[in-house]
Amino acid sequence: MSLNVLLVASEALPLAKSGGLGDMVSAYAAALRDAGVDVTILMPAYPAALAGAVDVQYVARMTSLPGGDAKLLRGHMPDTGVPVLLLQMNHLFAREGLYRDAQGRDYLDNLTRFASLSAAATRIARGVRNVKRPDIVHAHDWHAGLTPLYMRLAGVAAKSVFTIHNLAFQGNHPLAMGGWIGVPPELLAPALSDERSIEFYGSLSMMKAGIVHSDRVTTVSQRYASEILTPHFGHGMEGVLQAQHAKLSGIVNGIDTATWDPAADILIARRYSVDDTAGKQACKRELQQAFGLTRDPFAPLVAIGSRLTEQKLADVVVQALPALLEQHPRLQFAILGQGERHLEQALEDLAAAWPGRVGVQIGYDERRAHMLHAGADILLHGSRFEPCGLTQLYAMRYGTIPVASRVGGLADTIVDYAPHEGRGEEVATGFLFDGESHGDVVHAVGRALASFVQPASWHALQRNAMSRDFGWESSTSNYLALYAGLVDARPALRDTPVRKTPVRARASTAGSRRVLAEEAFSVAAADMALTA
Numbered sequence: 001m002s003l004n005v006l007l008v009a010s011e012a013l014p015l016a017k018s019g020g021l022g023d024m025v026s027a028y029a030a031a032l033r034d035a036g037v038d039v040t041i042l043m044p045a046y047p048a049a050l051a052g053a054v055d056v057q058y059v060a061r062m063t064s065l066p067g068g069d070a071k072l073l074r075g076h077m078p079d080t081g082v083p084v085l086l087l088q089m090n091h092l093f094a095r096e097g098l099y100r101d102a103q104g105r106d107y108l109d110n111l112t113r114f115a116s117l118s119a120a121a122t123r124i125a126r127g128v129r130n131v132k133r134p135d136i137v138h139a140h141d142w143h144a145g146l147t148p149l150y151m152r153l154a155g156v157a158a159k160s161v162f163t164i165h166n167l168a169f170q171g172n173h174p175l176a177m178g179g180w181i182g183v184p185p186e187l188l189a190p191a192l193s194d195e196r197s198i199e200f201y202g203s204l205s206m207m208k209a210g211i212v213h214s215d216r217v218t219t220v221s222q223r224y225a226s227e228i229l230t231p232h233f234g235h236g237m238e239g240v241l242q243a244q245h246a247k248l249s250g251i252v253n254g255i256d257t258a259t260w261d262p263a264a265d266i267l268i269a270r271r272y273s274v275d276d277t278a279g280k281q282a283c284k285r286e287l288q289q290a291f292g293l294t295r296d297p298f299a300p301l302v303a304i305g306s307r308l309t310e311q312k313l314a315d316v317v318v319q320a321l322p323a324l325l326e327q328h329p330r331l332q333f334a335i336l337g338q339g340e341r342h343l344e345q346a347l348e349d350l351a352a353a354w355p356g357r358v359g360v361q362i363g364y365d366e367r368r369a370h371m372l373h374a375g376a377d378i379l380l381h382g383s384r385f386e387p388c389g390l391t392q393l394y395a396m397r398y399g400t401i402p403v404a405s406r407v408g409g410l411a412d413t414i415v416d417y418a419p420h421e422g423r424g425e426e427v428a429t430g431f432l433f434d435g436e437s438h439g440d441v442v443h444a445v446g447r448a449l450a451s452f453v454q455p456a457s458w459h460a461l462q463r464n465a466m467s468r469d470f471g472w473e474s475s476t477s478n479y480l481a482l483y484a485g486l487v488d489a490r491p492a493l494r495d496t497p498v499r500k501t502p503v504r505a506r507a508s509t510a511g512s513r514r515v516l517a518e519e520a521f522s523v524a525a526a527d528m529a530l531t532a
Contacts (some may be wrong), residue, residue, distance in 0.1 A: 003483060004038040006134035006158075008121040010114065010143035011098060012041050014079060015049035018098050019307070020253075020390045021141055021165050024220070027256040028479075030080040031472035035480065038132065042121055044093040044113070045073060045086035053086060054078050060128050066181040067092050067109075067116035072128065085131070087120045089113075111173040114206065115181040118146035125156040134158050136483050142171030145210030149183070149198065152213050159486035162214035164207070166387050167228050167235050168311065171206030178204050195243070201236065208240055215486055217241075217248045218479075220388035221409030225250030233385050233408075251479060252412055253388045254472035255397070260373075262398045262466075267370040274466040277399055277459075280374065287375025290368065291334040291359025292351075299330040300452050302445065303376030303400060305369060305391055308339030308347065313382030313405065318346045319438035324445055325354055331449070333380075335360045336372050373398040378448050382441060386410045392430070396465035401458075402430040403448045413470070417451065417461065425460035429468060 007029055011022035025041060032039040043049065050056060053075030062070045071088040087093070092113045100106055107113065121144070125137050138161040139147040148160040178188040178198075188204065189197050198209040211217050219225045225248055227233035229241055241248060258264070262280075263273040269286035272279030281297055288295050308314040314337075325331055335347055335358070344362050351360040361368065373379070379395040381404040388409030392402040396414075404410040410432070417428035433444035451457045 002038065003136070003480075003487070004132055004134045005032060005040075005136045005138055005483070006121060006124060007039065007041045007138050007140065008117065008144040008147050009041065009043055009140040010117070012043055012077070012084070015052045015077070015084070016043065016046050016098060020388070023256070023390055024165070024253050024388075025140060026077060026080070026082070027254065027472060028476070029077075029082045030256070031254065031476045032479075033080070033082050035476050037480075040083040040085055040132075040134075041077070042085045042087065042117070042124065044117060045071075045088035045090075046093050046095075046098065049084075049086055050088070052078055053084055054081075056086065059085070059130050062087075062120055062123055062128075065089075065116040065119045067112045070116065070120065072120065072124075072131070074131075085124070087117055089116060092116060110171070111177055111181060111204075111206070114143040114171070115146050118144055118150050119182070121147045122150040122154050122156065125151055125158040126154055135487055136161060138163065139210055139214070141165040142169055142205075142207040142210070145171055145206035145208075146181070147210070148214035149187070149209040149212075153182075153184070159216075159483075160214045161216045161218065161482065161486070162210035164211070164217065164219040164228070164387070167207070167219075167233070167237055168385070170200070170208070170235070170237065172200060172203040173206070175199060175202060175204050200240075205237075207237065211237070211240055211244055215247070216482055217244060218482070219248070219250050221252045221412045222250035223412045224385075224387045224408040227385070227408060249482070251475050251482075252409055253390060253393075254475045255390055255393045255470050257397070257471045260370075260394050260397050262374060265370055265374065267367045268374040269371075272399075274399070274463055277462065280399060283371070283374035284376070287334055287371050288332070290371060291361065292356070293332045293334065293359050294356040296330060296332075299332050300328070300378065300449055301332045301334060301376050302378045302380050302403075303372045303395070304333065304335040304337065304380050305372045306337050306381065308337045308343045310340070310343075311384050312339075313384060313436060313441070314339065314343045314347075316436060316438050316441055317380065317382060318343065318350070320441040320445075321350055321358070323438065323442050325357060327442070327446070328449060331357065333358045334372060334376060336364070336368055338362050338364060369394075373400050376400045377452060378403055378445070380441070380445060381405070381410065382436075383407055383410065384436060389413070393470045396429055396468060397470060399462040399466045401448060401461050401465060403444050404430060404432055405436075406432040406434050415464070417447070425457055425464075427464060428461055429465040430461070 009025040012025040013022040029039050056073050056075035059072045059074045073086040127133050137158050140163050151160050200208045268283050270279035270282035306312045347360045351358040373394045379400050379402045383405045386408035395402050414430040415428050416432040431448045433440050
């Protein structure tokens with residue numbers, strides 16, 4: 001069955017990236033393409049995106065978008081060849097930052113910028129010359145949240161899926177701006193008067209628009225899908241999600257296992273694999289040298305690679321590090337990230353106070369990120385909430401054992417080392433902890449260090465972690481089953497026998513992934529036909 005999917009997002013690696021969203025969109029698009037789906041990404045034509053895309057050509061002119069007129073360009077991703085449509089509106093997107101200026105302030109016209117992206121997606125769904133009309137429009141995060149709303153208003157035939165990547169960022173703007181971007185007054189009324197309203201505590205919410213008006217809502221791990229129904233994790237949106245829970249599901253992200261592969265990675269000092277981890281010591285030496293740490297092959301080296309924000313428990317980690325350094329005289333930390341300036345400064349002060357044992361580099365660099373995962377022994381990944389998280393998946397792929405908060409996708413992807421509960425060296429891949437205090441962090445890292453000094457136990461954890469399958473095959477099959485539930489596949493399947501056998505085990509080649517995903521799509525569609 002032919003399926004055409006348009007992914008609508010504000011970023012996609014390597015054309016634009018500010019975090020995990022960019023990684024997910026591009027890797028997922030490639031996985032869909034490998035599964036035989038006709039997939040295209042729609043994103044803004046940032047200067048870097050125009051420079052990085054391959055074979056960019058003019059497609060069409062779009063007039064009267066919320067931000068004015070635009071050009072629609074077509075190109076291909078430089079690494080995977082996935083088609084990409086670029087919305088060129090230089091007055092909106094030709095800027096240094098994706099969402100914020102050099103001082104870290106949100107652009108005041110972000111509503112207009114991303115309403116224009118959503119309106120362009122809707123035009124494509126209705127039909128644009130020289131562009132194939134999609135069956136599914138899959139919008140990602142608040143930036144694309146208005147897409148399902150505009151599609152409903154336009155009455156397009158395509159179905160909409162909206163994925164929540166981080167509920168904490170909701171795209172809330174002054175309610176008075178609704179008329180400017182074409183939202184009818186009745187949809188801006190207080191939510192109690194109309195369940196379709198996108199009003200949210202006196203503001204217009206792009207996130208709420210995506211949740212309320214899409215045909216299906218997903219988020220990026222199963223546990224997070226349950227957590228966001230509660231006040232603790234719902235960021236005020238839990239009531240909206242509870243009302244829409246029947247169409248909500250969680251599908252954990254995968255990673256690009258070709259890019260993140262220690263056996264083939266050209267960005268690390270020496271390649272290695274689960275069967276021969278000797279090269280990890282060379283990577284450790286390189287990491288110690290790059291971060292100004294003492295060259296000590298036996299020192300436990302802990303990596304921290306994330307946004308330096310309170311969400312990521314960076315404020316708690318700042319308090320925990322001195323105690324850990326005092327308790328464990330050879331312990332080292334390599335920290336790569338950026339975020340809130342006072343937290344950056346606090347970590348830089350720790351590096352100055354503990355020379356040779358704490359190395360800090362503010363910013364993000366792809367090569368150093370690979371170096372971090374390859375060279376460290378342990379990844380410390382605290383978080384007050386974590387929709388999915390990719391850092392822990394990269395780390396495990398490289399035999400770097402995560403110590404992480406028991407929340408969201410971290411709990412879904414890490415098997416906690418708990419021998420007394422039956423999760424010992426045979427299955428465990430890391431260490432999970434509860435709580436948000438510096439004592440919780442100190443205790444959790446201490447558990448990992450107790451295992452680190454037992455080589456047999458530690459190597460077992462590394463083998464388990466490196467052997468896990470974090471590719472996109474399973475997740476893609478789940479998305480295809482979701483898509484099958486939306487499109488009307490029954491006529492095509494009228495004479496198709498329903499398979500009673502389970503979907504085959506995951507395969508490693510692109511051709512096998514295509515067969516697997518098509519089978520999952522067909523089985524789900526056939527089941528839908530029987531139950532309709």
